[in-house]
Amino acid sequence: MNSSRDIRVPADGTGPGIDRKALWVVTELGLPTIVKACVSCRSTRHHPTGKIRVNANHKLLDVWLLIGCELCGRTWKVPVHERVNVRALEHERLLMFENNDPAIVRQLTMDATLAHKAAYQLDWTGTWQLDTDTPFYDLQHEDAAPIEVIIRFELPAPVRVERLLTTGFGLSRPAVRDMVDSGRIRLPLPIDAKAREDFTFLVVTAPPPSPEPR
Numbered sequence: 001m002n003s004s005r006d007i008r009v010p011a012d013g014t015g016p017g018i019d020r021k022a023l024w025v026v027t028e029l030g031l032p033t034i035v036k037a038c039v040s041c042r043s044t045r046h047h048p049t050g051k052i053r054v055n056a057n058h059k060l061l062d063v064w065l066l067i068g069c070e071l072c073g074r075t076w077k078v079p080v081h082e083r084v085n086v087r088a089l090e091h092e093r094l095l096m097f098e099n100n101d102p103a104i105v106r107q108l109t110m111d112a113t114l115a116h117k118a119a120y121q122l123d124w125t126g127t128w129q130l131d132t133d134t135p136f137y138d139l140q141h142e143d144a145a146p147i148e149v150i151i152r153f154e155l156p157a158p159v160r161v162e163r164l165l166t167t168g169f170g171l172s173r174p175a176v177r178d179m180v181d182s183g184r185i186r187l188p189l190p191i192d193a194k195a196r197e198d199f200t201f202l203v204v205t206a207p208p209p210s211p212e213p214r
């Protein structure tokens with residue numbers, strides 16, 4: 001969304017001077033599901049209702065994100081702020097709470113710290129897709145110049161690096177692992193790591209394993 005965001009360049013000095021670049025974007029399809037046991041039914045899946053509740057008691061505020069059970073609809077309040085002094089909250093943020101601003105509902109729903117505090121899990125399945133619209137280069141071309149692939153995250157969905165590579169290149173897991181092991185793909189983080197923010201990696205010249213059709 002914000003095209004001017006900083007992109008990290010590999011620390012090995014190969015970043016500058018690479019003039020072929022591809023942009024892969026982890027685009028947002030929806031909000032994560034909030035996973036916690038419902039007290040009324042057997043479901044564990046909850047979604048934000050789109051509402052935020054603010055209670056004022058003199059100068060102290062309570063703020064909750066309201067979520068509803070996917071199956072029975074029972075609502076539950078996720079504490080966002082408890083007994084916080086009104087002056088401790090940015091006025092703009094307070095207005096967003098009071099207006100059920102979708103941007104703040106989105107932000108709270110994706111907030112891993114809040115999830116941890118309120119003891120629920122986030123299920124990111126189906127919340128993203130990888131868009132590789134940038135005209136892609138020919139992996140099979142032997143004298144193809146090195147290329148820098150920039151991965152940009154529109155949402156902080158944790159995605160295994162291996163999955164980004166198999167999806168982005170249309171290659172099998174063994175093929176992608178071979179390319180990493182042989183140094184053709186140079187990653188700034190382990191292939192088994194989960195990424196959730198922007199990073200950049202390099203693909204260097206050599207004949208690849210035969211790609212599956214995209």
Ligand SMILES: [Zn+2]
Nearest residue numbers: 038041069072
């Ligand atoms: Zn329920």
